[in-house]
Amino acid sequence: MPSLAHAHSRRPRAQGRSLTVAVLLLMSTPVPPNPIYHSTHRTYGSYLKVPELLDLQQPVYADPRTGLGHRDELLFIIMHQVYELWFKQMLHELDGVAEHLAHDQALRAAQLFERIHKIMHLVIEQLPLMETMFSTEFAKFRDALRPASGFQSVQFRKLEFTCGKKDPKMLQLVGSDDAARVEMAKFLDRPTPYDHFIRHLAREDHNVFNIPRDFLSRDTTRPHALNESLVNSLEVVYRKQDESRKGGGGERYYAQFRVAEHLLEFDKCFQIWRFGHVKMVERMIGGIVGPAVQGTGGSTGAQYLASTLMQPFWPDLWAVRARFGGAPTTGCPVAH
Numbered sequence: 001m002p003s004l005a006h007a008h009s010r011r012p013r014a015q016g017r018s019l020t021v022a023v024l025l026l027m028s029t030p031v032p033p034n035p036i037y038h039s040t041h042r043t044y045g046s047y048l049k050v051p052e053l054l055d056l057q058q059p060v061y062a063d064p065r066t067g068l069g070h071r072d073e074l075l076f077i078i079m080h081q082v083y084e085l086w087f088k089q090m091l092h093e094l095d096g097v098a099e100h101l102a103h104d105q106a107l108r109a110a111q112l113f114e115r116i117h118k119i120m121h122l123v124i125e126q127l128p129l130m131e132t133m134f135s136t137e138f139a140k141f142r143d144a145l146r147p148a149s150g151f152q153s154v155q156f157r158k159l160e161f162t163c164g165k166k167d168p169k170m171l172q173l174v175g176s177d178d179a180a181r182v183e184m185a186k187f188l189d190r191p192t193p194y195d196h197f198i199r200h201l202a203r204e205d206h207n208v209f210n211i212p213r214d215f216l217s218r219d220t221t222r223p224h225a226l227n228e229s230l231v232n233s234l235e236v237v238y239r240k241q242d243e244s245r246k247g248g249g250g251e252r253y254y255a256q257f258r259v260a261e262h263l264l265e266f267d268k269c270f271q272i273w274r275f276g277h278v279k280m281v282e283r284m285i286g287g288i289v290g291p292a293v294q295g296t297g298g299s300t301g302a303q304y305l306a307s308t309l310m311q312p313f314w315p316d317l318w319a320v321r322a323r324f325g326g327a328p329t330t331g332c333p334v335a336h
């Protein structure tokens, strides 16, 4: 009689044999191609170009002594690439907003803004992920990046130009990349979403908003400066909306009010991104408290970035809030 130990050792061998037979049988039975997973035309990977995408992260740093890379450089590259993708999507959606407003479809423009805000929130939320890399680690591979810098992000400049931060000096930042310069320049004289909104209001006007006609032919290569006549017009948009609460038929211009609020939300989020970025930069390389630390793009680093804060694209939309309450300041008891 076989010992218990022997019996135990034989059973798995028998199971193993039957498993092998089953696998061989399966292999010899032709499997009909699943039309979803085995399309000869399109797969998940081929449609989304996943192999190509995963081939795009190419770290450049090599330790001079060991020749090894730095493990955090992958995060640094992926984060920037993801941002570029979201910039692309935002530019696409802002095009959509312009188109809807040009066709007087205010509610559809508002709907697209809902999506844009969600993207903005994502890109703001992503910044602290970079901060999981210690500044001591970043310092190890930072020099290898020079002179590349976010300064040269063509899509970021397209976003700024589209929205009204129209600084032609930025065209010089892309170095010898003439194609990028030409591409960026196309965005310099684009009417901004705010231009499109005001043009839309002018068409909806019926002598309600009193849009100053000279604004409609403004030089769209220039940023928006505070325009008190337009602030008056915006005040009407906001007050009209308020009339609905008092039974005054304010629904008529509710869509325009919503667009104004969406423009403001976008402007706010963009400024918050700038603030999050400068604090992240300060955390990584310092340069606000104490002497400036140069960026890889050659600017005064965090100090330059801090100088871009609190500059809205569309000042009128901020100025109009002061019309809705609060007395003009007579001085603060705690101010010096």
Ligand code: HEM
Pocket: 079, 080, 083, 084, 130, 138, 149, 150, 151, 152, 153, 156, 277, 280, 281, 284, 285, 294, 295, 296, 297, 298, 299, 300, 301, 302, 304, 305, 308
């Ligand atoms: C360790 C992380 C980062 C550091 C230390 C850093 C540092 C800097 C510095 C110093 C500048 C000023 C220009 C210069 O001289 O280089 C700058 C600009 C810029 N960076 Fe970053 N950055 C970081 C991550 C990012 C990320 C993840 C993005 C996302 C796209 C980004 C986008 C930009 C953009 C668009 C500018 C131009 C801003 C402007 O001109 O107003 N940066 N960065």
